[in-house]
Amino acid sequence: MMKKYVLLALAAFSLTPFAASAGSGNDDKARPKYNVLFIAVDDLNNDLGTYGNTFVKSPNIDRLAKRGIRFDRAYTQFPLCSPSRSSLLTGQRPDVTKIYELQTHFRKNLPDIVTLPQLFKNNNYYSARVGKIYHYGVPGQIGTDGLDDPDSWNYRVNPKGRDKTEEPLIKNLTPDRGLGSALAWRATEGTDEEQTDGMIASEAIKIMTEKKNEPFFLAVGFFRPHTPYVAPQKYFDMYPVDQVPLPKEIPNDLDDVPEAALFTKPPHWGLDEAKRREALRAYYATITFIDAQVGKLIDAVDKLKLADNTIIVLWSDHGYNVGQHGQWMKQSLFENSARVPLIISVPGGTKGKASGRTVELVDIYPTLAELCGLDPKQNLQGKSLTPLLKNPSAVWNKPAYTQVRRGQIFGRSVRTERFRYTEWDGGKAGAELYDHQKDPGEFTNLAKDKNFVITVNELAVLLKKGYPEAAEQTGK
Ligand SMILES: [Ca+2]
Ligand SMILES: [Ca+2]
CATH class of the missing domain: 3.40.720.10 (Alkaline Phosphatase, subunit A)
Known part of the structure; x- marks a missing residue:
């Protein structure tokens, strides 16, 4: 029992370089x-x-x-x-x-x-x-x-x-x-x-x-x-x-x-x-x-x-x-x-x-x-x-999610390491797709590019996942 405890403690210590403050225990007071x-x-x-x-x-x-x-x-x-x-x-x-x-x-x-x-x-x-x-x-x-x-x-x-x-x-x-x-x-x-x-x-x-x-x-x-x-x-x-x-x-x-x-x-x-x-x-x-x-x-x-x-x-x-x-x-x-x-x-x-x-x-x-x-x-x-x-x-x-309001509508965006995908009013007021690997300045909107249909679909799913409350607001 004792041995198991020590092993667990060692494992926890080795996994975290922030051991000085992580977790709780009897020696909390001794820890800075x-x-x-x-x-x-x-x-x-x-x-x-x-x-x-x-x-x-x-x-x-x-x-x-x-x-x-x-x-x-x-x-x-x-x-x-x-x-x-x-x-x-x-x-x-x-x-x-x-x-x-x-x-x-x-x-x-x-x-x-x-x-x-x-x-x-x-x-x-x-x-x-x-x-x-x-x-x-x-x-x-x-x-x-x-x-x-x-x-x-x-x-x-x-x-x-x-x-x-x-x-x-x-x-x-x-x-x-x-x-x-x-x-x-x-x-x-x-x-x-x-x-x-x-x-x-x-x-x-x-x-x-x-x-x-x-x-x-x-x-x-x-x-x-x-x-x-x-x-x-x-x-x-x-x-x-x-x-x-x-x-x-x-x-x-x-x-x-x-x-x-x-x-x-x-x-x-x-x-x-x-x-x-x-x-x-x-x-x-x-x-x-x-x-x-x-x-x-x-x-x-x-x-x-x-x-x-x-x-x-x-x-x-x-x-x-x-x-x-x-x-x-x-x-x-x-x-x-x-x-x-x-x-x-x-x-x-x-x-x-x-x-x-x-x-x-x-x-x-x-x-x-x-x-x-x-x-x-x-x-x-x-x-x-x-x-x-x-x-x-x-x-x-x-991924990272960023949203903004423009008048009565919302714009919602999802950023993966490679892409930024944005929908305005759930897509009714437009969509944007930028490939940051090739276009870090976001000059070319690929949302309607036939070569990126699958990417747009995948990112649209990811976007919805990030905004579970969005449906009720869309179009208001
Ligand atoms: Ca500010
Ligand atoms: Ca452009």
């Missing part, structure tokens, strides 16, 4: 508990050094990737702030939260759900939020609680910097659009610390310093690079505007794209190339500004000697089109809008590797619960990424 540093970056796409972009400077996010696993095919469930964040933080897909817009709170539909930070709080973690974790209107609600969930936290801070107080000085290249959804920017005087996001980094470091001896779940939510793209001048100086590369476009690209797929109409909102370079330069400058704030957090983890027991997760709530197919921002199901950066660093875990498996933001909740040995006690719709954190090319076989 992981802290979680949970970094959200608003509207950040994959234009980062570690993801192969040679123009954008992101040395600190690149350095974080070397400390963990970089997910190369990670996808949002809904490319818009509140639907995405509500899904990730409740561990439920948008058709369950029923959050498809920016006004409704998820507690309206799921009053008793235990959110990810709340799970930690319920398990004697110190749970704190600095900045934007749940939805906030940006820039309108900076400095407020936004659409927060008070049950999630022991403590919360809402900094407000000069980016907010100097809002009238922002230049809007698309004056018909409100600042929160405009191509608008400003290079400011002053230091990082005078900006909301610089204050967020400082407040987060203060909390880590005070709470370094107790387990914490520290959620740090940066507002940029969400528009308006405001950052200190020095970050703009890193990017000569005439050298900003615009994404490749081809003539007649939109001829095979369903009308419902388009968010930005007319293409580029009519801006010429010079204006587009100006906007993109500002987006990139704010990425580098945020990257510097992320660097401060990583440095603090090291300086406070928290590196051996702190999991670091960096994610964005959705991607961002910067001119692909004439599209800007989010709310589309093209790759640049659906794909997100996702990096997870676990002490003692696999480092500096990338995973090409299709993963989803809804997978983060079960991953962190498992890594920290917490029982969610409720059904979660994602799948723990721990097998990929150990072996990034482990067998996976789970």
Whole structure:
């Protein structure tokens, strides 16, 4: 009996490099508990050094990737702030939260759900939020609680910097659009610390310093690079505007794209190339500004000697089109809008590797619960990424699902490692199939190509499987 127990214990140990915290047992108290540093970056796409972009400077996010696993095919469930964040933080897909817009709170539909930070709080973690974790209107609600969930936290801070107080000085290249959804920017005087996001980094470091001896779940939510793209001048100086590369476009690209797929109409909102370079330069400058704030957090983890027991997760709530197919921002199901950066660093875990498996933001909740040995006690719709954190090319076989609402109809998309397949209004408003193996820019829609009939049928089945609630909404 004793021998069997020892063998089982050894087997369990050898299977998990995260043995320090995994499982439960008599010696729980002796085991170090992981802290979680949970970094959200608003509207950040994959234009980062570690993801192969040679123009954008992101040395600190690149350095974080070397400390963990970089997910190369990670996808949002809904490319818009509140639907995405509500899904990730409740561990439920948008058709369950029923959050498809920016006004409704998820507690309206799921009053008793235990959110990810709340799970930690319920398990004697110190749970704190600095900045934007749940939805906030940006820039309108900076400095407020936004659409927060008070049950999630022991403590919360809402900094407000000069980016907010100097809002009238922002230049809007698309004056018909409100600042929160405009191509608008400003290079400011002053230091990082005078900006909301610089204050967020400082407040987060203060909390880590005070709470370094107790387990914490520290959620740090940066507002940029969400528009308006405001950052200190020095970050703009890193990017000569005439050298900003615009994404490749081809003539007649939109001829095979369903009308419902388009968010930005007319293409580029009519801006010429010079204006587009100006906007993109500002987006990139704010990425580098945020990257510097992320660097401060990583440095603090090291300086406070928290590196051996702190999991670091960096994610964005959705991607961002910067001119692909004439599209800007989010709310589309093209790759640049659906794909997100996702990096997870676990002490003692696999480092500096990338995973090409299709993963989803809804997978983060079960991953962190498992890594920290917490029982969610409720059904979660994602799948723990721990097998990929150990072996990034482990067998996976789970596609990624992204949906969006366009007026009264839904677009629903499924991404496998090779294909993206999308149906608008259940196919009644069009379908798209892109072969990423040959066409990573999604220029050629193969949905009606006779050579891909079988692929379309297979992916249509996979799509329906991922959206069991969709039938009742189709056509409404
Ligand atoms: Ca966002
Ligand atoms: Ca096309």
